Amino acid sequence: MTPPAALPPLVSVDGVQKTYLGRQGGAIQAVASATLAVRKGEFVSLLGPSGCGKSTLLMMVAGLEPVTAGSIALNGTPVTGPRRDIGIIFQDATLLPWKSALENVLFPVRILKLPVDKYIDRARELLRMVGLSGFETKKPAELSGGMRQRVAICRALVHDPDILLMDEPFSALDAITRDQMNVALSEILETYHKTVIFVTHSIREAAFLSDRVLVMGGRPSTIILDMEMPFARPRRFDIEETAEFTAVCRTLRLSIEDAHADAGASRGPRAAGSRVE
Numbered sequence: 001m002t003p004p005a006a007l008p009p010l011v012s013v014d015g016v017q018k019t020y021l022g023r024q025g026g027a028i029q030a031v032a033s034a035t036l037a038v039r040k041g042e043f044v045s046l047l048g049p050s051g052c053g054k055s056t057l058l059m060m061v062a063g064l065e066p067v068t069a070g071s072i073a074l075n076g077t078p079v080t081g082p083r084r085d086i087g088i089i090f091q092d093a094t095l096l097p098w099k100s101a102l103e104n105v106l107f108p109v110r111i112l113k114l115p116v117d118k119y120i121d122r123a124r125e126l127l128r129m130v131g132l133s134g135f136e137t138k139k140p141a142e143l144s145g146g147m148r149q150r151v152a153i154c155r156a157l158v159h160d161p162d163i164l165l166m167d168e169p170f171s172a173l174d175a176i177t178r179d180q181m182n183v184a185l186s187e188i189l190e191t192y193h194k195t196v197i198f199v200t201h202s203i204r205e206a207a208f209l210s211d212r213v214l215v216m217g218g219r220p221s222t223i224i225l226d227m228e229m230p231f232a233r234p235r236r237f238d239i240e241e242t243a244e245f246t247a248v249c250r251t252l253r254l255s256i257e258d259a260h261a262d263a264g265a266s267r268g269p270r271a272a273g274s275r276v277e
């Protein structure tokens with residue numbers, strides 16, 4: 001269910017800018033200005049053309065990349081570096097190849113020096129929820145890409161962070177596995193009620209999963225559309241066949257096409273190769 005608007009934001013991004021120093025010494029303005037608020041329990045996706053700064057914004061929220069200007073607060077405290085109340089999932093599962101699925105899930109518990117015996121049942125329960133009961137002792141090489149990504153989701157959740165940051169977590173998977181992962185993620189969130197910021201190139205994935213979709217675009221980029229997804233939860237895949245879903249996807253697509261046009265006008269061919277599904 002979409003959380004009530006009255007709740008205070010869990011994540012506040014206020015006038016955030018990011019400029020990288022390029023290899024030749026020039027400045028690359030990745031994010032011109034981003035302001036957004038994400039409420040507790042909300043699922044927000046970031047969509048936009050390649051290079052518009054989605055991952056940069058996510059990494060700044062994670063405390064893994066410093067902001068050039070502006071501020072980010074999480075749970076009312078400024079983000080100044082990596083922190084415990086965040087779980088992160090990347091495109092590649094990045095599991096430790098020599099450790100079992102269960103040990104990979106427990107990895108943040110060890111890093112954070114939390115008592116492993118208190119978290120082991122939770123780790124097993126998470127693996128069960130994603131359909132990996134019986135695979136606890138398998139090494140990553142013995143698992144499929146979808147299974148590895150499910151282990152990565154469990155790893156991000158094991159220490160019970162308030163917020164999950166996901167950077168194109170399913171983009172390397174085939175279409176059927178990706179659909180299954182979307183459903184699995186929705187089910188996990190029904191149970192664990194996490195706040196999520198999700199970066200994707202897939203309009204349908206964003207529309208299906210999110211309470212709200214933000215489109216980033218322009219050069220340098222800002223948030224150019226902030227749209228509530230009007231679909232009740234729990235969601236089933238057949239909503240994708242409805243006229244309402246198609247209309248929402250069309251609005252998002254048009255906004256992204258505008259973003260492409262802006263990018264093409266001011267920066268040339270890079271945007272033409274951008275990937276949006």
Ligand SMILES: Nc1ncnc2c1ncn2[C@@H]1O[C@H](COP(=O)(O)OP(=O)(O)OP(=O)(O)O)[C@@H](O)[C@H]1O
Nearest residue numbers: 020021022028030049050051052053054055056057
């Ligand atoms: N570490 C870095 N150093 C210099 N420039 C960077 C760095 N990381 C990203 N950039 C530049 O910042 C801009 C935004 O990149 P970013 O990866 O955040 O975009 P994105 O929207 O996530 O792209 P994609 O959808 O292709 O993953 C790009 O022009 C990119 O080349």
